[in-house]
Amino acid sequence: MNFSKIYTRIERKLKKLPIWFHLVILLALMYILVCVYKKMLPIREGFIEQKENFVVKKGIDLYDDFYVNIYDQLFYRELANTYEVGSIENITKPTTESNILVIGSGTGHIVKMFQDQSYKVMGLEESQAMVNFSKNEYPDLNFKLGSPLKSMLFNQEQFTHIVCLNMTFYYYKNKMQFLQNVYHWLRPGGYFVVQLVDKNKFDPVVPAAKPFVMVNPQSFAENRITTSNVVFNNFDYKADFQIFPNDFVQFREIFKDTTPGSNKVRENSHKMWIPQRQTVINMAKEVGFINYAQVDLLMAQMEYQYLYVFQKPE
Numbered sequence: 534m535n536f537s538k539i540y541t542r543i544e545r546k547l548k549k550l551p552i553w554f555h556l557v558i559l560l561a562l563m564y565i566l567v568c569v570y571k572k573m574l575p576i577r578e579g580f581i582e583q584k585e586n587f588v589v590k591k592g593i594d595l596y597d598d599f600y601v602n603i604y605d606q607l608f609y610r611e612l613a614n615t616y617e618v619g620s621i622e623n624i625t626k627p628t629t630e631s632n633i634l635v636i637g638s639g640t641g642h643i644v645k646m647f648q649d650q651s652y653k654v655m656g657l658e659e660s661q662a663m664v665n666f667s668k669n670e671y672p673d674l675n676f677k678l679g680s681p682l683k684s685m686l687f688n689q690e691q692f693t694h695i696v697c698l699n700m701t702f703y704y705y706k707n708k709m710q711f712l713q714n715v716y717h718w719l720r721p722g723g724y725f726v727v728q729l730v731d732k733n734k735f736d737p738v739v740p741a742a743k744p745f746v747m748v749n750p751q752s753f754a755e756n757r758i759t760t761s762n763v764v765f766n767n768f769d770y771k772a773d774f775q776i777f778p779n780d781f782v783q784f785r786e787i788f789k790d791t792t793p794g795s796n797k798v799r800e801n802s803h804k805m806w807i808p809q810r811q812t813v814i815n816m817a818k819e820v821g822f823i824n825y826a827q828v829d830l831l832m833a834q835m836e837y838q839y840l841y842v843f844q845k846p847e
């Protein structure tokens with residue numbers, strides 16, 4: 534069978550078809566991909582441990598077993614994390630003698646990426662459920678429970694690198710205390726790498742609500758999209774990013790149990806404080822840091838998000 538001739542015949546016939554037909558085919562393929570994506574979503578047991586019909590979770594309390602076990606399905610971006618870790622390596626040149634702290638290590642993947650490069654690394658989390666999940670996922674790695682606002686948590690000049698990715702930095706209102714502690718824990722010449730965003734421009738839609746990685750819905754929207762919708766097998770997920778005065782931001786998540794006969798709803802209320810990037814730069818300089826480098830994360834499909842690398846003077 535001559536596949537080349539068959540392909541040529543098909544190509545000629547397709548070229549003769551009208552443009553609208555090609556668009557219909559494209560839309561059909563996109564619909565099929567969405568259906569396949571939904572089929573791949575894990576089967577969850579809904580809100581089986583929630584006794585009340587409606588609960589609101591805030592602060593560290595929202596990071597319970599239910600949320601931690603769905604966290605990666607909503608937020609994990611392997612390619613973006615790989616790009617970030619690679620950028621950090623290229624700029625700061627860590628060695629096997631380096632000692633790295635990841636603040637807000639989540640489910641442990643960033644810690645694992647650094648460990649795979651033979652660096653000494655530790656993850657820091659305030660959520661016991663997150664720490665338990667990470668230790669179960671990566672039993673050979675080091676994870677610590679604690680707050681970066683506690684200055685006595687680590688020794689002075691203990692780390693060569695301190696990394697704070699995703700939106701972690703913005704969950705702490707007292708950013709000056711955060712930066713002072715990081716400075717205290719870093720060795721002279723060490724690096725603090727933090728992810729910052731343009732609050733009014735970056736894409737707040739969760740990765741799970743964007744199954745087509747290479748297509749950013751914001752590029753085609755007349756107004757900025759701030760809501761996320763994901764359909765799981767036993768519950769629906771909706772999130773909204775809301776901006777208020779004085780740098781305050783609320784990220785509100787709603788989980789609605791779709792198990793037959795259930796009317797349970799869970800709300801997660803995330804509070805963040807997102808100042809202008811220059812404000813953070815000025816605070817870091819006030820603490821003593823040098824603004825060493827900046828990485829635009831556009832190549833990692835994170836428009837208006839950046840890595841800032843600050844160095845403690847030697």
